[in-house]
Amino acid sequence: MHMNSAPHLLAEDRAEFERVLDDALRHAHERPELAAIGQRLNATQLRTMALNATALISTAASAEYEHYRKIREEARAPAVTAGGQGSAPDAAWSDGNGAGFAAVIAVLAPVLAATAAVIFLLAGYLLKMLDPTPSFATPLVSAGWFFAALTAAAILVAAVGLLLTALRNGATQVPAEELTGELPDEVARAKDAWRHALLERGILPFLQASLADPSADPTSTAPPRHVSRIPKVGYSGPEYSSPSEGSTSGQRPTFTSPDFTSPDFGGPEHQPE
Known part of the structure; x- marks a missing residue:
């Protein structure tokens, strides 16, 4: 059983998704696996297809995105508390x-x-x-x-x-x-990890799958047929199989009930031997 559910990107993170996508397309000539760009699908068409599959692509980096959101919210919480107004009645009245x-x-x-x-x-x-x-x-x-x-x-x-x-x-x-300054170190590291996972496990495999699929339609919102090459994120349960027929461990043991016999009883002159 796979758990592939990923949180939807927040509005503030969709722009970052587009920046990573645009950067990948801008430097596509540096990657041999994307050398086919321009032959059948150009960069604009691939960008449109990737934006239509944002939810699918972002699933590949769901763990990093969850961590990035958590760290970012924790970093923002003290600033909101410090910038809030006092809750005293006199302060509320005067302000x-x-x-x-x-x-x-x-x-x-x-x-x-x-x-x-x-x-x-x-x-x-x-x-x-x-x-x-x-x-x-x-x-x-x-x-x-x-x-x-x-x-x-x-x-x-x-x-x-x-x-x-x-x-x-x-x-x-x-x-x-x-x-507008730099992010805290921990938040910046979490963001970089998400961007790297989004690029390597989501965007690049999607672009390769789109280029390899001859039936890919840039005007369609459906992902390419070979989009399954994008790594799945989640957990799968262990598989159980019955032992082979030829193994001795699969043979069922047999049990026999013990034989019980009643003792011979007699008079005092007949003691059991």
Whole structure:
């Protein structure tokens, strides 16, 4: 019984599969077993056939891929924990609701103050044009200039708040070079092992089988007939067979029951001999 099930490639690993495939096709001229490329099937057709058989090809390196995924997830776990937000109630309030409320105030305060300043100044100066001038025209103008000053102060506070927020986020942000830097050594080794197994046990045998199969159709999603040359990954149970007829170990032993006889009983004068 063979166990050939392999995990489906994650979206982030499909691009790596294509890179290994493209690299194999790019250097196909260095491999004698792929010298037939271009005679009946070209590199583009072989690439299409291999992409259609991604699940089948990746099965050949399922053990290495499982190990690579496990090591990669373990390496990512501490980074996610360290980059997560605190779970304390006060931290959640200050980072969530507090930040949202402050942002609303920073946006609305200058707008409301500027609107009030325009209304009071416009009404006050219009009233001053009347003859006689109403007594409340001067207070309206004073209120308008007060809201104008409040508008300038609100804009200044909002600008300072945005600057402080940018500085705080810049201090806690992961640098770009850390995100695009090299993988940890253990993860890199696991990735290289998967790529090597994928190339040697999956992609190259598939390409050889496709070139050797005269009925291979590059437009078909079915694998070539000789694709069984790709090594199978899994375990097979032991085979049991009955012993040959001529072997003596196959003969069944015979048993005979022992003979039991009852003792001769008699009177005291007849003792058994």
